[in-house]
Amino acid sequence: MFTPSRSVSLTQYLIETQRGRQLISAELRLLLEVVARACKRISYAVGKGALTGILGEAGNTNVQGEAQKKLDVIANEVLLEANAWGGHLAAMASEEMDGPYPIPDRYPRGEFLLLFDPLDGSSNIDVNVSIGTIFSVLRMPEAGAVPRIEHFLQPGRAQLAAGYAVYGPSTLLVLTVGAGAACFTLDRETGSWWLTQDRMTVPRSTREFAINASNARHWEPPVRRYIDELLAGASGPRGADFNMRWVASMVADVHRVLTRGGIFMYPRDARDALRPGRLRLMYEANPMGLLVEQAGGAASTGMGSILEVQPASLHQRVPVILGSTEEVERLEAYHRESGQQLT
Ligand code: AFP
Secondary structure (H helix, E strand, O other): OOOOOOOOOOHHHHHHHHOOOOOOHHHHHHHHHHHHHHHHHHHHHHHHHHHHHOOOOOEEEEEOOEEEHHHHHHHHHHHHHHHOOOOOEEEEEEOOOOOOEEOOOOOOOOOOOEEEEEEOOOOHHHOOEEEEEEEEEEEEOOOOOOOOOHHHOOOOHHHOOOEEEOOOEEEEEOOOOOOEEEEEEEEEOOEEEEEEEHHHHHHHOOOOEEEHHHHHHEHHHHHHHHHHHHHHHHOOOOOOEEEEEEOOOOHHHHHHHHHOOOOEOOOOOOOOOOOOOOOEHHHHHHHHHHHHHHHOOOOOOOOEEHHOOOOOOOOOEOOEEOOHHHHHHHHHHHHEEEHHOOO
């Protein structure tokens, strides 16, 4: 664990990244600081819980056909309001909105596109389990044009930055701008984010896996083979016992993988041939995939890197297998051996 020799704030980290390593522009730094402030506001709202009547359902459904929680709507509004006027964005896209949200004409439009899942893990809100915000930054490919869905449909490799906030026992912000993954902890008393781990690293091997085992009857053969071998333990083909975790909040499960290794899976299953998995490519799999790769891990659909997938639609879903490289590579090998053709 990184023990800072001196306290480094998020602002200082970003300025040094901008000035010292020329990795980000002043405009991208501004965007990341605005997103971090929005996540702080969401953390405060989440922390109030039942005290402010924000738990429970909002009474409508989103583009995914899922019942929206009140906090889903609040988090989405916080991110839209925080980012609308700064002049750094051309448009935004959200899990909670059908299409892109162009920056209103009354504000200047910038060079970036921001995509987010404003509150991931919503089914855990009312039972006080960690939830989070996931975000991804792309460049607007057609400067000055009216933003269209096509402008967002870039592979994950094109991301300029990605990150998440996890609202747990402490509120953390994990961020990459392409030079590793860094973790910041929110000091709730001062409202400042402090660097607490400057280079998160996913160990190449692991004895811990994360999957929703209740879907086992729907899995495809390579996933079933892989999980069966893990469950066989030390007397089985892997010759070792494995442990399972499943929080059902991607941010919490992926943070554990980034912190101590593991393999996280939400694979394609046989329930719906048109739905190649549960997780969304643009604002869940891509940002998390970039973070895990930046931390030395791997992120795959089972047949190849998630970050190479060419998006066909804004809310498309993708099979997700990410974490410790040795395990991801093994599962990819099982897919190849089984001849499973996955997109
Ligand atoms: P919700 O936001 O609807 O709770 O979904 C969370 C999520 O997209 C992701 O964060 C979890 O890893 C996954 O779904 C959990 O899915 P299951 O509920 O099927 O286990």
